[in-house]
Amino acid sequence: MATTSMTPSSMRSGLSQAARLRARVTRLVLYIVLILAAIAFLLPFYWMVLSSVRPKAEYYALPMPLFPRTLSLENYQQLFARSLFGRGLLNSAFLAIVSVILQVAFCSLAGYTFAKLRFRGREALFVGILTTMMIPSGVGLIPNFIIMARIHWIDTYWPLIVPGIANAFGIFWMRQYCLSLSDDLLDAARIDGAGEFGIYWQVVLPIITPALASLAIFVFLSTWNDFLAPLVFLRSQELFTVQLWLSVVAQQGEVKTPAVVMAGSVLASIPIVILFATLQRYFIAGLTAGSVK
Amino acid sequence: MVKRITRRQFLRLSAGATAGAVLAACGSEPAAPTVPTAPAAMGATAPAAGGATAPAAGGAIAPTAGGATAPTAAPAAASGESGTLTVWGFEGTYEGIESQVDAFTKQFPNVKVDIKKFGYDDTHTNLLNAIVAGTGAPDLVGIDVLRLTQYVDGLTDLSEQAKPYFDQFVPPIVSLGSYKGKFYGLATDSEPVGVFYRKDLWDQYSVQEEKIETWADLANASGQVHDASQGKVSLYAMNANDFNLFEVLAVEQGFPGYYFNKDDTQVIVDDPKMVEAVNALKPLWGAKGVLQNVNGGAYGDEMTAALKSGKVTAQIIGAAWYPSTLTQNMPELSGKWRLMRVPAVKKGGPRIGYQYPTVWVIPQQSTLKSSAWELAHMSLIGDGARRLYEKTKILPAYKPLLDELQTKSDDYFGGQKLVELSRAIAKDTPDVFFGTGFTEAQEIMGNHLQEILNGQKSAEDGLRAAAQEMREKLKKG
Amino acid sequence: MAPTAQLTQAQRPAVRRRERWWRIAAPYVFISPFYILFLAFGLLPIVFSLVVSLYDWRGTTPGGFVGMQNYQVLLRDPTFYKSLLNTTYVWIGSVPPMILLALVFAAILNSRFVRFRNLFRTVYFLPVVTSLVITGLVFGQLFSMSFGLVNSALEALGLPAFNWLNDPTWMKIILVLALLWRWTGNDMVIMLAGLQSIPNDLYEAARVDGATDVQSFWHITIPLMRPVILFDAIISTIGTFNLFAEPYVLFGQGGAMNQAAVVTGTFLYQNSFRYFKFGYASAIAWVLAAIILALSMLQLKLGSREAA
Secondary structure, eight states, X not given: OOSSOOXXXXXXXXXXXXXXXXXXXXXXXXXHHHHHHHHHHHHHHHHHHHHHTSOHHHHTSSSOOSSOSSOOOHHHHHHHHHSOHHHHHHHHHHHHHHHHHHHHHHHHHHHHHHHHOOOTTHHHHHHHHHHHTTSOGGGGHHHHHXXXXXXXXXXXXXXXXXXXXXXXXXXXHHHHHHTTSOHHHHHHHHHTTOOHHHIIIIIIHHHTHHHHHHHHHHHHHHHHHOOHHHHHHOOOGGXXXXXXXXXXXXXXXXXXXXXXXXXXXXXXXXXXXXXXXXXXXXXXXXXXXXXXX | OHHHHHHHHHHHHHHXXXXXXXXXXXXXXXXXXXXXXXXXXXXXXXXXXXXXXXXXXXXXXXXXXXXXXXXXXXXXXXXXXXXXXXXXXXXXXXXXXXXXXXXXXHHOTTEEEEXXXXXXXXXXXXXXXXXXXXXXXXXXXXXXXXXXXXXXXXXXXXXXXXGGGGGGBOTHHHHHTEETXXXXXEESOOOBEEEEEEHHHHHHTTOOGGGOOBHHHHHHHHHHHHHHTTTSOBSOEEOTTOHHHHHHHHHHTTOTTXXXXXXXXXXXXXXXXXXXXXXXXXXXXXXXXXXXXOTTOTTSHHHHHHHHTTSBOEEEEETTTHHHHHHHHOGGGTTOEEEEEOOBSSTTSOOOOBOOOEEEEOBTTOSOHHHHHHHHHHHHSHHHHHHHHHHHOOOOOXXXXXXXXXXXXXXXXXXXXXXXXXXXXXXXXXXXXXOTTHHHHHHHHHHHHHHHHTTXXXXXXXXXXXXXXXXXXXXXX | OHHHHHSOTTHHHXXXXXXXXXXXXXXXXXXXXXXXXXXXXXXXXXXXXXXXXXXXXXXXXXXXXXXXXXXXXXXXXXXXXXXXXXXXXXXXXXXXXXXXXXXHHHHHHXXXXXXOHHHHHHHHHGGGGSOHHHHHHHHHHHTOTTTOHHHHHHHHTTOOOXXXXXXXXXXXXXXXXXHHHHHHXXXXXXXXXXXXXXXXHHHHHHHHTTOOHHHHIIIIIHHHTHHHHHHHHHHHHHHHHHOOHHHHXXXXXTTHHHHTTOOHHHHHHIIIIISXXXXXXXXXXXXXXXXXXXXXXXXXXXXXXXXX
């Protein structure tokens, strides 16, 4: 953040004009690179928003102008006419919040256990979880569906919530973070007579809040963006999530109208962007802390 | 470290494999179509026509009493059923059922209709999942006929119910809804293939419908249009992997099974007549001015843009849905379009083609089979058929309605009697059908066709390779 | 604390035994909810699919037991090899560049030259919050023949439009670009975290010795970041082989243009949900799993050998 290095005056006179100029040029070049990259990263968003506000009448007026001529909300209106998108937003939010609570709870407990508690088979059990991460996820879909169908969980939210609790990545993440917890602290708590669960609840949880927060955001994100599970397990439109609606709307229409889907994409992204912008502090802090060995 | 884990994993896998084998055995139950649904459950009235329901076919329904001419079938047969009738459909199919619900509910007050709408792909995937899992299938579902064979083990044989109505539908409907002697679903529409073209543009560039008799003529005309418009306008568009176009020629060459023989046991794409067909396609691809590889297909926004701006003047496609696509998306072009037959491979040869209607099928899991049948055939016959047509404007397969419609002239098509021509094309079409593995065959064909059209392989070699791949993957001769 | 002190002499051993029993059992109890669910919905389906891969399951019937036949057909399947080749191209185009870009940008954002770190970080991370479906849709739109930003820009400059989405080479490039856009921010943040754990003294010492920033980067940063880079490489490789949503949305299940853009993920999906060939699809999944496992081991071995 400091723009010039803090050197004592005696040394500063040693910095030649050339060196200072070089520093300034480097800074300029770096800024240019960063800004160009930022533009490249934002460009798709720009096009997404632009496509969504272009009125249908202008859609076939080719070639497409780079800047909007007229703005219109008809694509958004179409979106709501063709789908229960508002309901979808609520459904997605509900699923995401529930998943966050459950996954963070169970994964933190299990992750802590794998990290800090000693028990037989610990290594093997953990590696078993890890290796299954390598198997393409599409494989288990049909068998899972059969199971869900047999227990009558189709067209409910249960298949979208319950299996997710066994989140291998979540456990890996929490274990990684908990490895850095101080053993002495935990032993001290044990000597004081605290039960194992009590240690987890009262000692560990407060310390690992950054990891919890970042896992929460990560789970929220992946649940919100999940598209395959709702597709396979849901039937009634009232239960559809936002991503599912995007896929449905994209398949609708005698002629495909991407503009309407773009409108949906914008709406589906906004909540996440807001969430991230406000909470990024925790997220990045959590990532930082977790990766430091 | 690694070795130790693998051993433990193996043990766990063996244990799991046993469990898995047990589960697999459980999972195979629904597939075996042996459970006959008790005839008593549906239709309390004495099955007057044709005696006892034959359970051997896997839960056939009690036939409605003698419904040869009377379109509104005897309601008494199904009044015994009550409950919620679940219908699944994708866009273009469920509207037909929606338009019948009022009339249906009046006749069958005990049955409530619940329509679930999905995307095209999702409908098919969900149906498959439900049949495999043995539960969760709807009572009535509209599926694309080219996927029919993927589901037959889980569908009800409707031969008894539908037979009295067979002669009321244009012929291909019966064969394409059947498989190995059983009938599974009536089609909502009929899709003969023709060439839709812009008369105004053809006049401008001196292209005449009467002069285009063979595919070679079409290719030549493309060059003509290209030169006359200084490269700005293409006569038609084509994809390198255009299996749809290939299928049109397949039918013209006398293969109603498209890729397969009549028994659906053999792959026939390497037949000399197919080589002839592909050699007829080559000049179409290489013609001057053809618009190649438009993204998104005929219903995509790219093609619509090209058509609207007059960049492309013709479209070779099924005549069931396309007219309404045109009227809805290009109302400003009203009066400028016409329909003609597809060209022939050789002069004087057949000028026919047939694409893929949707069929209404009833899964075996359904407990409301009679009601489902009533609802389905209500939408396809008599007043119901007319209601369907009013709502969707899709070319029907029901003859009485076609008789009525074919006298009407279409303003959008400059006064041409569209239905009359479409019907004539359908009449000439042989009994087409779609065998097992059809979707996969299409993709395989598309890949090899691309290699042939791009000059990487000769027609013979390409077709032979395609046939070989199909034989291995589809387990046919 | 208090409780044990109030117990009688007789009770204490029993309590201690209970406590000891609980201390042994607790870990298993804590992980059991996870493990039960994992076995039911994670492991069981996977093992089930292994069994299914030995059957001729097409459509709705399990069909007969065919042993290794599915695997044999698979190893003769030209589409499978095409998908492997395409996946390799995508890997080459996305994994090493992404790691490099992520590292370089993280280094820049970490350096003493730059202000507004948080702002840039947010911008670069933003694509990660979009869903994969949206990513595919947006990039499909960007490169659309008539409706895309790229062609509009080209035409504004007087250049001809190009059919990006149907060109065999460009299809892969577009997919790679979509992946880079979507995932670099994620990698970058991880790299940033790793960078911040490198003590500043090392850089100071190097600077005193006269090293340039580039030299420091090469000789200090990269070696010390090896564990993070390795982790990233393994996860990204697994991700590339599982890649499904973006190519599916961009190019559809069919795999246009003679499957110029079919990757292993779409190949698997195609066989399960379009052709309904579950026996075959399960075999594909297991072969892919074997490949992924082998690659991961390879990367681990390479990574640790260099460290030694």
